Amino acid sequence: MEQVTFIILGVTGDLTKRKLIPAIYQLIKNKKIKNLAFVGISRSATSIEPIIAAAEKFIGQKDEQSWKLIKQSSYALAMNFDNQEDYQKLALLLKTIEQKHELPGNRIFYFATLPEHFSTITTSLSKNGLTTTNGWSRLVYEKPFGWDLASAKNINKKILNVFDEKDIYRIDHYLGKELVSGIAFLRFTNRILEPLLNNKHVDSVEITMTEKIGIEGRGNYYDKYGVIKDIIQNHGFQLLALTAMEAPLKLAGGHIRDQKARVLKKTRLAEITLGQYKGYLNEPNVAPGSRTPTYARARFEVNTKAWKGVPFIITAGKNLAAKETSITINFKLAECRIQSCPTEPNTFKIRIQPDEGVSLNIYTKKPGTQEISPVEMNFSQGRFEANTPEAYGTLIEDVIRADQSFFVREDEIELSWKIIDNIPSDLPVVIYAQGSKGPP
Ligand SMILES: NC(=O)c1ccc[n+]([C@@H]2O[C@H](COP(=O)([O-])OP(=O)(O)OC[C@H]3O[C@@H](n4cnc5c(N)ncnc54)[C@H](OP(=O)(O)O)[C@@H]3O)[C@@H](O)[C@H]2O)c1
Structure with a gap:
């Protein structure tokens, strides 16, 4: 069982409530994670409660203890991906939260936003020291990765400038089905x-x-x-x-x-x-x-x-x-x-x-x-x-286990x-x- 800090970039979007929060909940319920913090980010993310509440109807029958753990471990930060000062605020928030929840600094940055933000966020995370902890940092990019060949190449180039392919997870949730x-x-x-x-x-x-x-x-x-x-x-x-x-x-x-x-x-x-x-x-x-x-x-x-x-x-x-x-x-x-x-x-x-x-x-x-x-x-x-597991839960578990088999590699994307x-x-x-x- 792992201890993880989930950072969702684009937390007020449709994907977070429908798939990502339910997937994290399943991982807690199935005892794949024993301790976590969940930090949601977007320009309008001033409070985490409505975000968690919006996800509740996608959970089905709830295990109260697991749901309580999510609620007690969730935070929001209103920030703009383009604003460098906001990354410093995020760095401080993560440090404080990880201390409070006694987490080792294993961070999953989940890019639940459009590809036009991928390069800026990735370079800013690196520049502001957000991926340097005592634990590991992994980056998960939603599809579509780019909007044409040139943009995909450009994003790949920029993110591979600051991270290794082994830390990069380009998600295609079909591969988790x-x-x-x-x-x-x-x-x-x-x-x-x-x-x-x-x-x-x-x-x-x-x-x-x-x-x-x-x-x-x-x-x-x-x-x-x-x-x-x-x-x-x-x-x-x-x-x-x-x-x-x-x-x-x-x-x-x-x-x-x-x-x-x-x-x-x-x-x-x-x-x-x-x-x-x-x-x-x-x-x-x-x-x-x-x-x-x-x-x-x-x-x-x-x-x-x-x-x-x-x-x-x-x-x-x-x-x-x-x-x-x-x-x-x-x-x-x-x-x-x-x-x-x-x-x-x-x-x-x-x-x-x-x-x-x-x-x-x-x-x-x-x-x-x-x-x-x-x-x-x-x-x-x-x-x-056995119930067929949900694709997002399976794939996030793979990220935690550092298994990239069902993620898309740079060359496949291009x-x-x-x-x-x-x-x-x-x-x-x-x-x-x-x-x-x-x-x-
Ligand atoms: N929805 C699905 O079922 C689904 C399924 C598969 C894949 N996906 C992929 O997942 C990604 C997200 O999808 P979605 O439907 O959740 O998108 P969405 O509803 O458009 O959400 C985008 C998120 O990004 C935030 N955002 C945009 N610009 C920002 C900025 N400059 N600074 C900070 N936050 C910013 C938005 O919040 P603010 O406006 O508050 O800033 C919002 O939280 C997309 O790439 C999509 O293709 C979605």
């Missing part, structure tokens, strides 16, 4: 799968990341980024890379990151359709006449020996008919020696949300006939007795932005009805 971190286990522990996952047997791979909700008041952020930078550059490419990577030497750490980077290096956009849901322009803080896409369906080529010629199709969007995150592998049709052959492929599907699990569609003979019938073999993650930078900015954006399947 059980079924995503489990893709490598599925692929490389099942003999019946891996030999088939290549261009000899696979027809296409579909990665789906659709949501029923719209931008939920986050126009300020979303209108600048849109679906490609918000979802495809990070979650989409991580799912693609985990599906297409070669077997890593070990299912851990740098080995997985090496293999993912190899895939991203060989990935190119072939074709893309963009859409925007009807009514998007009326959302708060969206620019008049904005062409920001809320939907994209894109075909990528993965030009590795194993996957050359197999389309990887990524679909992502908001305000669509269904909420679904999944990877479907469509196999080629089998050589058929009967009269009524299957016209649809065998599929292997990894369901990331909702109803986490995997399924395999195969054909069997209908009893008493000469016909075939498709059947589904299905596994639901819920069959395990390679994925390189693919995105090649998308022309003047493509047509088709309007689609809310609740539909997207543009025709």
